[in-house]
Amino acid sequence: RTWTVVSLVLAVAAALLVAVGPERASGADGAGGRRWITDGQGRALVLNGLNTASSAKSAPDGMPWIHSADVAREKRRLGTNFVRFLIQWRTIEPRPGRYDDRYLDEVAARVGWYGSRGYHVMLDMHQDVYGPRTKGNGAPAWATETDGLPVAEQGQWELEYVQPGTLRAFDHFWGTRRAGRNLRARYAAAWAHVAARFAHDPAVIGYDLMNEPWGGSLQGPAFEAGPLAALYRRTIAAIRSVDPDSWIFVEPEAVSANWGLPSGLPYLKDPRGDGDRARIAYAPHLYPLPMDLGGGYTGGTRAWVRRTLGSWRAQTERTARRLDAPVVIGEYGLDATRPGALTYVAEVRRTAERLGAGTAYWSNDPGPWAPWRRSKGGRLRATKLLAVLDRPTPLAVAGIPESYGWDGKSHTLAVRWEGAAGVTGGTEVYLPERFFPDGGRVTGGDVVSWDAASRVLVLRSGPGDHHVRITPAT
Numbered sequence: 001r002t003w004t005v006v007s008l009v010l011a012v013a014a015a016l017l018v019a020v021g022p023e024r025a026s027g028a029d030g031a032g033g034r035r036w037i038t039d040g041q042g043r044a045l046v047l048n049g050l051n052t053a054s055s056a057k058s059a060p061d062g063m064p065w066i067h068s069a070d071v072a073r074e075k076r077r078l079g080t081n082f083v084r085f086l087i088q089w090r091t092i093e094p095r096p097g098r099y100d101d102r103y104l105d106e107v108a109a110r111v112g113w114y115g116s117r118g119y120h121v122m123l124d125m126h127q128d129v130y131g132p133r134t135k136g137n138g139a140p141a142w143a144t145e146t147d148g149l150p151v152a153e154q155g156q157w158e159l160e161y162v163q164p165g166t167l168r169a170f171d172h173f174w175g176t177r178r179a180g181r182n183l184r185a186r187y188a189a190a191w192a193h194v195a196a197r198f199a200h201d202p203a204v205i206g207y208d209l210m211n212e213p214w215g216g217s218l219q220g221p222a223f224e225a226g227p228l229a230a231l232y233r234r235t236i237a238a239i240r241s242v243d244p245d246s247w248i249f250v251e252p253e254a255v256s257a258n259w260g261l262p263s264g265l266p267y268l269k270d271p272r273g274d275g276d277r278a279r280i281a282y283a284p285h286l287y288p289l290p291m292d293l294g295g296g297y298t299g300g301t302r303a304w305v306r307r308t309l310g311s312w313r314a315q316t317e318r319t320a321r322r323l324d325a326p327v328v329i330g331e332y333g334l335d336a337t338r339p340g341a342l343t344y345v346a347e348v349r350r351t352a353e354r355l356g357a358g359t360a361y362w363s364n365d366p367g368p369w370a371p372w373r374r375s376k377g378g379r380l381r382a383t384k385l386l387a388v389l390d391r392p393t394p395l396a397v398a399g400i401p402e403s404y405g406w407d408g409k410s411h412t413l414a415v416r417w418e419g420a421a422g423v424t425g426g427t428e429v430y431l432p433e434r435f436f437p438d439g440g441r442v443t444g445g446d447v448v449s450w451d452a453a454s455r456v457l458v459l460r461s462g463p464g465d466h467h468v469r470i471t472p473a474t
């Protein structure tokens with residue numbers, strides 16, 4: 001019966017995708033006219049990195065597998081500047097109203113491993129399938145009310161989302177079944193406690209309010225514009241009461257926008273103001289349905305996935321415009337050993353460049369999905385995915401980005417921007433050694449500096465239009 005329900009959902013979703021088709025993405029094929037996350041110098045940040053880490057979901061202490069040396073390796077091998085760092089309600093608030101600040105100390109130490117290397121850290125309040133009491137991760141036991149309904153182990157973990165006990169736990173959390181404890185108030189208060197801790201940490205760029213929200217018995221725009229938006233408004237207010245400046249990232253519901261279907265998320269006001277004062281960002285995930293069904297990126301599946309990418313981009317742009325928000329793709333990824341997988345990952349990065357979106361690959365845990373695997377001796381070895389993620393890119397643009405992107409055929413990184421008043425410093429780009437062994441040859445701009453160790457080239461900015469192209473020096 002469960003599988004019938006899910007099959008129905010998937011079939012409807014697939015039919016919608018075909019119907020929706022790859023609408024023409026709005027706007028020029030550039031990043032102009034969008035909102036940007038900026039650094040302390042006013043530069044537009046181009047955030048690329050990975051998720052750290054799936055292993056934290058089940059770790060008793062909630063910590064990821066990494067050590068400081070693993071962050072150093074990622075910086076050296078991938079030149080990334082962003083990390084989506086998983087935290088969990090169960091470890092923040094193990095008992096109602098009692099926060100575990102030793103856990104937050106451990107989180108802060110790992111944030112420091114990234115911050116000391118120039119990373120921007122997004123803290124992700126992670127859940128899958130509600131929490132450990134419903135065979136998932138995230139929520140504490142005291143906030144899990146299944147009313148004794150079953151949550152049977154499923155061959156496919158996603159089916160545990162539609163188990164009776166899981167649906168009930170989500171319904172009690174959202175308050176959509178009957179009046180009960182206000183778990184939403186506790187959730188917002190837990191976020192306020194976290195934000196109070198990290199409000200002044202220069203490495204923390206912001207907070208992803210809930211990973212892949214699921215409405216339980218209530219689905220679609222009714223869930224997104226109803227209980228989900230209400231929780232987001234409550235949590236935004238709670239965070240802003242202690243942290244006026246960090247970015248707040250909101251996700252659509254788990255199984256619609258991530259597949260390229262429309263999101264019903266409404267505009268969410270930021271108490272710090274509207275327009276350029278607002279710091280609400282949109283953080284969808286990208287998992288084309290055919291991929292979720294186990295297809296690779298070849299043949300008929302590839303054609304379907306490309307249609308999905310077109311729909312996903314059009315829907316993401318539409319929702320980001322409605323929210324007046326910059327975009328960060330909080331998750332994308334797959335088993336990189338599947339046919340066509342590496343081409344798909346490069347396609348996603350190209351889509352993000354066209355959108356002007358940040359990206360966080362899911363995930364950095366060694367294995368078939370990751371840029372590294374463990375050898376029989378336990379050492380980390382690069383996988384073929386590493387070369388795809390090691391992509392030339394701007395890191396920070398000293399003005400308003402119009403367009404940017406890497407062309408793997410001509411080996412050219414093109415960056416176009418408009419200088420803006422009040423923005424200081426140069427435009428920074430990352431030039432990996434694999435394409436730029438002797439640095440870059442710049443046309444249309446002036447070099448301020450080149451650091452062969454970090455592979456960072458700084459280009460002069462200033463008033464007016466800048467259209468720079470960088471090719472390998474040799």
Ligand SMILES: CN(C)c1ccc(C(=O)NC[C@H]2N[C@H](CO)[C@@H](O)[C@@H]2O)cc1
Pocket residue numbers: 128158159161211212214254255287292331362
């Ligand atoms: C039925 N529901 C609600 C559902 C189905 C499928 C996913 C999913 O694949 N998510 C993609 C990845 N994201 C998580 C971590 O956030 C990973 O475990 C998934 O691979 C989510 C929810």
